[in-house]
Amino acid sequence: MIPIAKPFLDKAEADAAHETVLSGWLSQGPQVVAFEREFAALVGAPHACAVSNCTTALHLALLTLGIGAGDEVITASHSFIASANSIRYCGATPVFVDIDPATYNLDPACVADAITERTRAILVVHQMGMPCELVSLTALAERHGIAVIEDAACAIGSQIKIGDKWDLIGKPHGTMACFSFHPRKVITTGEGGMLTTSDSDHNRKLRLWRQHAMDVPDTVRHGSPEVIFEKYLFVGFNYRMTDMQAAIGRKQLERLPNLIARRRTVAARYSELLGSFDGLILPHEPEWARSNWQSYCVRLPDGIDQRTVMQNLLDKGIATRRGIMCAHREAPYAGGEQRHDLHQSELAQDRSILLPIYAQMVEEEQVRVANALQSELERVRV
Numbered sequence: 562m563i564p565i566a567k568p569f570l571d572k573a574e575a576d577a578a579h580e581t582v583l584s585g586w587l588s589q590g591p592q593v594v595a596f597e598r599e600f601a602a603l604v605g606a607p608h609a610c611a612v613s614n615c616t617t618a619l620h621l622a623l624l625t626l627g628i629g630a631g632d633e634v635i636t637a638s639h640s641f642i643a644s645a646n647s648i649r650y651c652g653a654t655p656v657f658v659d660i661d662p663a664t665y666n667l668d669p670a671c672v673a674d675a676i677t678e679r680t681r682a683i684l685v686v687h688q689m690g691m692p693c694e695l696v697s698l699t700a701l702a703e704r705h706g707i708a709v710i711e712d713a714a715c716a717i718g719s720q721i722k723i724g725d726k727w728d729l730i731g732k733p734h735g736t737m738a739c740f741s742f743h744p745r746k747v748i749t750t751g752e753g754g755m756l757t758t759s760d761s762d763h764n765r766k767l768r769l770w771r772q773h774a775m776d777v778p779d780t781v782r783h784g785s786p787e788v789i790f791e792k793y794l795f796v797g798f799n800y801r802m803t804d805m806q807a808a809i810g811r812k813q814l815e816r817l818p819n820l821i822a823r824r825r826t827v828a829a830r831y832s833e834l835l836g837s838f839d840g841l842i843l844p845h846e847p848e849w850a851r852s853n854w855q856s857y858c859v860r861l862p863d864g865i866d867q868r869t870v871m872q873n874l875l876d877k878g879i880a881t882r883r884g885i886m887c888a889h890r891e892a893p894y895a896g897g898e899q900r901h902d903l904h905q906s907e908l909a910q911d912r913s914i915l916l917p918i919y920a921q922m923v924e925e926e927q928v929r930v931a932n933a934l935q936s937e938l939e940r941v942r943v
């Protein structure tokens with residue numbers, strides 16, 4: 562069986578978790594502090610704040626900006642439902658706009674058209690690890706005095722060219738960036754999330770929100786020679802990361818450059834193998850973007866049924882997924898949500914499939930996937 566994805570962990574991660582279990586400090590302690598420091602240094606952000614997952618990271622990013630009832634946040638419907646849900650958690654309204662079919666990311670012209678006097682932020686998504694058009698989107702946001710929150714759940718290690726130099730996603734370009742360490746992403750801690758920002762006030766607030774707005778962190782209280790009484794400043798949440806997760810994450814960070822290099826090789830090989838397939842549209846990497854290839858998405862030619870292709874591949878032991886979901890087609894958003902034309906988003910969901918991709922993927926597996934896909938395309942043609 563060729564799975565859709567496979568996390569890459571070994572004894573190093575197992576040992577790190579083991580040692581942490583025996584250390585006596587299991588949650589939001591020294592491992593979390595070290596993981597935050599190393600993550601911030603890696604992406605080039607002044608601050609990184611660890612949380613329980615990327616959904617909670619998105620929630621806190623919006624709360625920290627004071628977004629709530631009556632506010633509009635522009636985002637993609639064509640995303641995992643967490644993007645839209647995080648806006649709803651705050652009582653704000655997600656305003657869905659369409660994507661550019663070439664990159665599966667927000668179309669800046671559609672975003673510009675959707676801005677109203679109630680728009681407080683653009684929640685941009687680096688879908689499947691491909692950087693979105695951050696330069697024009699941040700410029701647009703700046704002109705309107707609104708924030709940019711990056712849903713970088715899939716985009717750890719992806720790069721974007723700003724001027725003539727390459728930055729990692731997470732270096733503050735927007736207001737805050739949110740990452741996921743779910744096993745479907747490029748590195749994993751089981752569950753886990755991280756926020757980066759250059760704003761020390763945002764960083765301070767994020768740390769309050771994630772721990773019931775307790776004004777003294779445990780790490781400070783624990784090391785203090787004097788008795789400290791803490792205060793709870795407002796109604797916050799428990800969105801803490803555990804130290805076992807952070808210890809695993811630190812090992813995963815060390816692997817990141819190799820994992821990305823491998824994934825880029827696998828993606829390039831797919832493009833060679835599939836490049837000559839009539840009517841199949843391969844993913845497009847703009848010259849200013851370097852994807853981490855969290856997913857490899859191909860668009861099927863017209864006249865070929867998505868579900869049939871996926872079933873036939875599955876029968877041959879090859880797992881695939883359909884194109885990224887559209888939130889506006891799901892029950893919570895099927896009613897009177899504000900939405901603009903979402904034709905490209907729907908087409909992307911209905912006409913694309915994600916192929917298996919992981920760092921350990923070998924040539925023989927890729928050839929099997931390519932051959933199976935080719936016979937599907939040929940079968941339809943006759």
Ligand SMILES: *Cc1c(COP(=O)(O)O)cnc(C)c1O
Binds near residue numbers: 644714
């Ligand atoms: C995975 C994902 C999320 C949610 O991440 P969790 O860590 O599972 O909460 C949010 N947005 C996008 C685009 C994702 O792919």
